[in-house]
Amino acid sequence: MTKCDMVVLPDLARRHTLIKERLKIFKNGIDPPLMVSAKKGSGIVKLRFLILSIVGGLERAREVANRKKLFRFANVKSWRNSTSRDQQKKGPSYYVRLRKGLKNPSKNKRTDRKFKKTSKARKYK
Structure with missing residues (x-):
C-alpha cells in the first residue's frame, strides 16, 4: 500500500485488514501487506529488503x-559414449537374422527372401 501518510489512521487500519483478507486467497501472496510512504520514508527499508530477497x-x-x-x-x-562389450561384438540388434537352411529343400524358400530392418526377428511358420 502506498501513500499511507495521506490517509487517517482508523481508515488506514480498516484498509489494511481488508487487503490482508484478500491476500489470503492467493497462494504466493506476501502475508503482511507493506505500508509505504515515500514522503516520510516509512516502510521503504522493509520494501527494499523484500525485493532484494x-x-x-x-x-x-x-x-x-x-x-x-x-x-x-x-x-x-x-x-x-559408453557401449558395452556385448554390443560391440554383436553389432546392431535390429537386423533380422536368417535361419540356416533346413534339411527339407521345399522349406528353404523363405530363407531366400530379403527382409527389411525390423526391431524384432520374424518367426517362420
Missing part, C-alpha cells in the same frame, strides 16, 4: 536449474 531467491533458483541442466547433459553425453 525475492531477486536473490530467483537468482539462486536459476543457478540451481543451470547446474541440474549441465549435470543432466553430462550424464546423457557420457551414457551415449
